[in-house]
Amino acid sequence: MDHRNSAPPEATLQQDLQRGQRMTEQQDGIFPAVCPLDCPDTCGLLLHKENGKIVKVTGNPDHPITKGAICNKVRNMTERVYDPDRVLYPLKRIGPKGEGKFERISWEEAVDTITGRFKELIRTDGSESILPYSFYGNMGVLSVDGMDRRFFNALGSSQLDQTICSVAGNEGWASVMGFKGGTSPEDTEDADLIIVWGGNVISTNMHQVVLAEKARKKGAKVVVIDVHRNRTAQWADWFIPLYPGTDTALALGVMNVLFAQGLTDDEFLHRYTVGHEELREHVKTYTPERVSRITGVPEADIIRLAEMYGTARAAYINIGNGLQHHDNGGMNVRAVTCLPALTGQWLKHGGGASRSNGAYGKFNGANLARPDLRQNPDARVINMNRIGEALLQKEQPIKALFVYCSNPVVVAPDSERVTEGFEREDLFTVVHDLFLTDTARYADIVLPAASSFEGTDLYKSYWHHYVQMQEPVIAPLGESKSNYELFSLLGRAMGFDEAAFTESEADMIAGALDNPTNPYLNGVTLEALKKSPFVKLDMSPKATYLDRLTTPSGKIELYSKKMKQAGLPAMPSYVPLIEGYDGEHRPQADERFPLMFISPPNHNFLNSTFANLPKHQRLEREPLLQIHPEDAQTRGIADGEPVTVWNDRGTYELKAKVTDLMLPGTVISQGLWWEGKGRRQRANVLTSDRLSDMGQGATFFSTVVNVKRQ
Ligand SMILES: Nc1nc2c(c(=O)[nH]1)N[C@H]1C(S)=C(S)[C@@H](COP(=O)(O)OP(=O)(O)OC[C@H]3O[C@@H](n4cnc5c(=O)[nH]c(N)nc54)[C@H](O)[C@@H]3O)O[C@H]1N2
């Protein structure tokens, strides 16, 4: 069967999308929607409308995976859509950068100012003096991988390497498995051992917890490996705390025991892997005794973990994002990714591992982004983790910055430097957002963004296998515009290729789904999406998963020539953090900064989204620094006291919560808060813009600090 999606005739598509328009016109009713946030669950939603306004957001019970349950953040989404602080008109800055003083202007003036400045810059400094900065504030592909990309391609701007989230882990995974997809969520309810490794799924992937609970009812055990007893660890059967950035050592210790005790599946290793003999030798040096010293995990626990893993019927590892936000983050994921092969888990229903399943639903990126519009494919590439440095560079300076779907002043590392860059008087900054974020306060022009419920878009999940389409349920509030509309408007105003910038949303969706290189997309068409709000990928090719691996050898690579060629160890090997310590290297810890500072997301915000909303703030109350009683005592810090956390990069002021949820030497502050009034409350003033071992990813959690009472 031909797996190309046949594109239905234009007229029908447009007519059918009118359905969306009809939804906006209906004053009352319940309408399907998709959660647009950067969260693996990509829930099906229902929007309840009364008198033309959304009054309630609930889960869509018909969604096969998310089944009507949604998180508290999004249950309170109505407040976000109608928050009185929402930016509804284009604004221009009238005060100093950062102060937040703006006045309303027309769209015409905004577009003239932006296109005028861009045209002038292209003439005087070249198109690479303009840089887009975006991430996944809205996961809709028309918004963040579509019309926006076309615009910057046609403009010939500098290119952004989107490395802030998961690139190190993705590379680590791919070095072993090739294809970036793993165990299907549905299958995990049949596992009898579930290991959540460096993730906080109760907050960040709640439906995985529902599936794990089902498995648990059938007798499965849940183990959490983390640097602090997060919400997930408190729910688990067994929590294994370890020193930050030592996961590779722990995984190698487990392998040591598996080989030593004959718990490996040698038939599987022979048939499906390369390098197992070398690995068997290699891990001999990672004895439980040594690994215990490095990780802080007792020897007996390392052995117990290996025995549990080696004797499980079906063991599933959920690899989180936390262990890869480190100097050695790629390696951490690489080492953990090797484990399922050792015990043949890939052949067991419910077994295996996953960190991102995004590759199953890979759309046709070129149809969306149109790289062919770019005259200068070699335009320089700027790593988004280094945005501070990039804005401050004197040679070939960035003269204009266009930020959308991201809040870099809060989320990017080394925030003081980022701010310094944004303060540059000669930098022309445009920010498209729903709110006057900490970043938008530095903009010359702020453009009002429509919420995802006000436009059309296409969504896949990077965890489950269902594709969904959003159609507008309410009209854009005020004069706000979706990314699609905005970049289509700007493209036309710049005089770019008319057809690329007038292509309808329906055609773009059809183009995205037309990806002959991805057999899993077979049957996922616009037609199907119009008939059903959730269209499942065709998972039949997964039957031959192990034959579809895209490593150089086509096998699971426990030994990687490619890594060796890239100057990395050929087999997973423990490399200590650059800044930081482990049990073995602790004596060399920086005396000035003897604590490791971990700043993972919190429960009620989504990165920095929601951090400005009263309801979500009330739920999180205020930023807290979790500090171990031993570390608090030596500093004379009592529970609830205000403390200052500092290092050479900056200062974070918050309240101490004395608790033994982690090992001594590690302090934790969850949540990406916006700058507080008169307080310095950005975790990222402390983090460094060093890049990880693989993929040049962010190293947020490899941060050392000290703490004192205020
Ligand atoms: N509620 C909520 N949900 C979210 C988000 C949010 O902000 N809030 N963000 C979304 C996004 S963009 C992402 S990428 C995902 C991230 O979600 P997860 O994959 O859950 O990853 P994180 O929450 O970043 O970190 C998970 C855990 O890693 C731990 N950790 C830190 N360093 C180490 C280490 O060296 N080893 C080990 N084993 N653990 C370590 C942290 O303590 C934390 O508990 O969540 C998404 N979902």
Ligand SMILES: Nc1nc2c(c(=O)[nH]1)N[C@H]1C(S)=C(S)[C@@H](COP(=O)(O)OP(=O)(O)OC[C@H]3O[C@@H](n4cnc5c(=O)[nH]c(N)nc54)[C@H](O)[C@@H]3O)O[C@H]1N2
């Ligand atoms: N210290 C520390 N820093 C971190 C992390 C951490 O764990 N610790 N996590 C990192 C990770 S994993 C990630 S993914 C990044 C996330 O960082 P960001 O991608 O910047 O995520 P948000 O802070 O949620 O900002 C998204 C913005 O997009 C806006 N937005 C939403 N929808 C639209 C739209 O349709 N159009 C436009 N124009 N704007 C829209 C929202 O209002 C919001 O201001 O943060 C990273 N930073």
Ligand code: SF4
């Ligand atoms: S943030 Fe995640 S859990 Fe919450 S509604 Fe959205 S997709 Fe579902």
Ligand SMILES: [Mo]
């Ligand atoms: Mo992320």
